Amino acid sequence: MTEIFSGNKQSSAGGKPVSLSALYLFIYYGFGAFTPLIMQYYQSINLTGTQVGLISATTPVVSIVTQPLWGIICDRFRIRKSVLVLTLLTSGLIGLLFPVVSTFALVLILYTVLSVFQSAVVPVSDSIALGYVKKHNLQFGDIRMWGAIGFALAAFLTGVMVEKWGPSVIFYSYFAAMVVAILFLRQVPEEVESAPKFTTSMLSGIKDLLKLPRFVLFLTASFFVFGSVNANNIWFSLYYQEIGGTIAGVGLAFLLFAGSEAPFMKLAGYITRRWGLELTILIAASVSAIRWFWYSSAPSTTAVIALFFVQGISVGFYLATAAQFVRENTPASLQVTALALFFSVGHGLGTMLCNLTAGWIKDNFSTLTIYSFFGTVTVIGLIPLLLIRFGPWKAAAEDKVDATR
Known part of the structure; x- marks a missing residue:
């Protein structure tokens, strides 16, 4: 069973890869x-x-506010778990309240409260998993892919049930x-790796992170690239029905879409080892850009x-490598804060821009x-990724990060 979940027979000691993989499966x-x-x-x-x-x-x-705060806590x-x-x-628990509200104002309030707590889930779980895979010389994508499998199964099964x-x-x-995710989380050690001593404040930590050119460029790229990816998850259901699909078809589409992420997350490890993180992310x-323009042609x-x-x-490819890029290009003492800032910009500011603009476009176009x-x-997001791949900062950035470890 461990080998099935972890994808690495040698890493089965203690069942931790199973617990982490199952944690991702049910969170997603x-x-x-x-x-x-x-x-x-x-x-x-x-x-x-x-x-x-x-x-x-x-x-x-x-998330712009709460993710860095969760990260600094x-x-x-050292209480990630x-x-x-x-x-x-x-x-x-907050999710259970949605069926009893039906006005814009109440939904907005409820969604805001939900977001405060939901914003911590991805960066904190990624931090726990990244610490484990580093310690045991594994690939993050081998564990993260179970999130894609969980997302795919849920979209399909829930789509059928909603209809x-x-x-x-x-x-x-x-x-x-x-609730099931919590049950598996209980089997994960309190600290999957030794935490570095915390020596800085949140603001000074963010200030230090923003001095790293490669990290800043990646934040900029994620603002555009990740923002549109996340916004698609909201708007695809409407889009698919408008081009002739059904609600159950939306679930099937997400089953295939998200299901396809798992093998490519596995493949991302090979591509990264062969051609590097930068090129994998650029691909x-x-x-993504080609895909969105194709969708706009009403296939x-x-x-x-x-x-x-x-x-x-x-x-x-992006999900399997983005967190790894952040980890490899930021100081060890600011790992969770760096991931939280990354998600605040990509999942936060970028998604905010895309969703607000998409709503306005829907009503007017x-x-x-x-x-x-x-x-x-x-x-637009490809520009900073090209600068990361071909720009002049690689050696300097690596030296600065290494000096802080």
Whole structure:
């Protein structure tokens, strides 16, 4: 069983790879039940595109503040596991409240509170997993790919259930997944690696991080590239139905899309070892840009489904390598803070821009135009990635990071 989950027979001691892989499986099962199908809930309570955009921008706005705060708490007090338990349970409980509210104002308030706790889940779980894979010489993608599998299964199964029983299923599935994730988290050691001594404040830590050119360029790229990827998770449901698909078809699409991420996350380890992190990330972002422009041309649902593996190349490669890039290009004493800042910019500011703009475009133009916008901002994000790959900062950045370790 350990070998199945971890993908590395030699790393099976103590069952930790199984627990970490299962943790990702159920965390992202919850996300897969929630994010791709939340548009069905919004439509059931008659929200406009602009209102959906505002609500969808709530998590990014909150994350800008809360993710660095969660990161600094974890770095200072070394309580990553406790923080993750708290945020998983609380966000699951808050999710159960959505079926009883039906106005824009109440949904906005509830989503804001949810975002405070949900914003810690990804950076903290990534920090725990990255510490483990570094210590045991594993590939992060081998564990992270189980998140893609969980997301894929949830999107499909929840899509079928939503079509049969309505959008309330979304929130019950989300809560159940968070609870099961906690059960597996309990099997993960309190500290999977020795934490560095915390010696700086949050503001000075962020200031130090922003002095690293490669890290700043990557933040800029993630603002555009990751922002459009996250926004697609919200708007694809509406898009797919407008080009002739069904709700169950949305679930099938996400099953194939997210399912394709897992093998490409596995492949990302090989590509990275052969050609490096920078080129792997650049390939992922380039394919994303092509994908969004193709979507804007209104292809058939059959074509969208048939080319499902495009998501594996773009999103799978990016997810498997982005956190690793952050870790390798920032000081060891600021690992969680660096990851939190990365997610605040990519999942935060970038997603906020894309969702707000997409909502306005939906009300004033069309869903197809939303994807033209996604393609444009992703092309902009390619510029800093090209500078990372071919720019003059690589040696200097590595020397500075190494000196702080």
